[in-house]
Amino acid sequence: MTTLNNINSKHLNEAPYTSIAFxxxxxxxxxxxxxxxxxRQALEKMKFHGYTAMPVITEDGQFYGTINEGDxxxxxxxxxxxxxxxxxxGYLKDIxxxxxxxxVTIDVDLSYVLDRILxxxxxxxxxxxxxxxxxxxxxxxxxxxxxxxQG
Numbered sequence: 046m047t048t049l050n051n052i053n054s055k056h057l058n059e060a061p062y063t064s065i066a067f068x069x070x071x072x073x074x075x076x077x078x079x080x081x082x083x084x085r086q087a088l089e090k091m092k093f094h095g096y097t098a099m100p101v102i103t104e105d106g107q108f109y110g111t112i113n114e115g116d117x118x119x120x121x122x123x124x125x126x127x128x129x130x131x132x133x134x135g136y137l138k139d140i141x142x143x144x145x146x147x148x149v150t151i152d153v154d155l156s157y158v159l160d161r162i163l164x165x166x167x168x169x170x171x172x173x174x175x176x177x178x179x180x181x182x183x184x185x186x187x188x189x190x191x192x193x194x195q196g
Contacts, residue, residue, distance in 0.1 A: 069181060084120060084132040098111055098146070110141045168180065
C-alpha cells in the first residue's frame with residue numbers, strides 16, 4: 046500500500062494528471078457551515094457529519110476558513126462554558142483562526158497539495174474569485190497514488 050511517506054517526486058512526474066480538479070470532492074457532496082452560524086449549530090453539524098474539521102463559507106459562497114475541534118475546545122475553556130445551552134450565544138466567525146488551513150486555487154500544482162495534505166485531513170479549494178468549490182481529502186490523494194502504483 047502506498048503511503049504519503051512513500052510518495053516522492055518520481056510519483057509526481059509519472060502522474061497522468063497535472064490538475065487537481067480530478068481529486069476535488071465538490072461542495073455539494075460535503076458538509077460545510079456558514080460563518081453566521083452559532084457555535085452550537087456548528088458543533089451539531091460537525092457531529093452529524095462525523096468531522097473533526099469543517100469548511101466555513103460566507104452566505105454568498107466565499108471561503109471564510111476552516112473550523113476544527115480545537116477551536117471549539119479553546120472557546121469553551123476561554124469562555125468558561127460548562128452548559129451547552131450557553132454556546133448558542135457565541136458565533137462561529139468569532140472563534141475561528143483564519144490562518145489555519147488556507148485554501149488553494151484549482152490551478153495549483155499537485156505537488157503543493159501533496160505537501161499540504163501531509164498536515165491536514167483536507168485542503169479547501171476555491172476558484173479565482175475565492176468561491177468555495179470543495180475539498181481535496183487525504184484519502185483521495187492516497188487512493189489516487191495507490192491506483193497509479195497498481196495500474
